[in-house]
Amino acid sequence: MPNEKDFKVKEYKKMSDPLTQFVNHIRAIETGFKYLVKPNSRITLNYPYQEMVLSRGYRGMLRLYKDICIGCTLCAMICPADAMKMVTKEGKKYPVINYGRCVFCGFCVDICPVDALTETGVHDAAFTSRKDLFFDVEKFNMDYQGEKLTGLVKRVKAVTDPEKGVKYEPVDSNRS
């Protein structure tokens, strides 16, 4: 039978003496100042002008290859959020997607027997109306680009750095 002492939870001291508390407060403010004057210590990106290259398996927005699709309806059946529906067009069934419901789980991509659905690396999309969230077959058949800044955007890659945590290295803009 284990001793009761082994289960004792270590409690932190609730109230140290006021002088120690005061010194701790000063130390906290000092740390804040240190970060305030620390040069070039940012770990976030300057977003619209800097863009991170995402890894290959990134689950971004989906796209359909209409010519490959066999209309088996598996994607619509597996969809947990009811985002995907099948429509009949020119005598053949195609999936259409409603991004208002999509949770980007990627089940449809996994289940597709002919790999007609893929995940693109695009995740930063904004729409002005709810109707735009619904992608019909023609829109779903294209790579979604959205309204992106062109020319100015620097593409960077996240690299782990032992000192800073995260570091960004510029990559060639032609690669994706």
Add this chain to the structure above:
Amino acid sequence: MIELSVLDEIIYYILRPEFFVPVIFPGLITSMILLLITIWAERKIAAKVQLRFGPLLISPRIGGLLQLIADLLKFVFSEIIVPARAFKALYILGPALLLSTSLLPLVVIPISTSIHYSLYVIGNNGAYVPIYVNFSLIAALALSMLTPIMVIMTAWATNNRFAVVGALREGFLMITYDVLLIMSAFSMAIIYGGVDLFGFVNFQSSHYLGILMNPISAFVFLVAMLLGSSRYPFEIVEADTEIVIGPYTEYSGLLFILTMGGSYIKTFVYSILFSVIFLGGWLPFSGGIGALFTVFKAIIILLFSVFLRSVYGRYRIDQALRGAWKLMFLLAIISMVLSFIWRWFLVA
């Protein structure tokens, strides 16, 4: 006899402290510009400490300063929604009263010695202050303590449960910080032997700065100031993770700016009071440059108090009250004892 032009006359009347201090500098107009810069600085400082960028997309060259103007415009043109169950007159009037009462202590705080312009010497009794009273410390503190009444009034008028909780917290804190502010300010009054703020600064010019003579009192005043104007770590009244934004929950649009501005301007006014009592106000300058220097010192205090947002979390109401009554109150008494010792030392 030198002739005075009409322009000189007009400038004289504009520079009169009765108009210039409450309306232009450091009153309404300067405070409003400062308000925008302070909120921008608060966001920027917090971003820098937390390794982010902060506002940057609009005007990246000046660090996104125009973002605040954009925010202001957005608020000005957004709809003001008056809740059906609110007390309409006080609901509309409350924020304006809050802002104006938080500016009110400026009318008795001297910000410089009298200013020389052309042939004129502008000022009251040698001080650049709208109303010269020889009990200006008491008057300033008393006027600054009108704002909690307005906060509680607006909270009652909005008829919202979050607002009522916020107002209750304000009521608890009001009693606490009033005592601390008065005790720390009066412990300085013991050293100076009077309650005249203009006399305080003259005393400091002939002796030492207040913060050097009684640092404990300065510390207690600073903490009470943060408590009173709900800056971090005592942002208990407007605790936005607990009670939306406290007494101002129902406000939107322009009225929301007024409520938010009220608390920042209160910090600014307390900072001016701090710079006059403890940092020697306009010393070593006088006149117009002195006024600028007083406000410059106050801005440093203001920036420090908004910088604390990035360092601290928020205390609970019971922690703040316990700390204030158990530690700060004791420190205030110790500072009074220290002041008696200084007084005895200076007189002897």
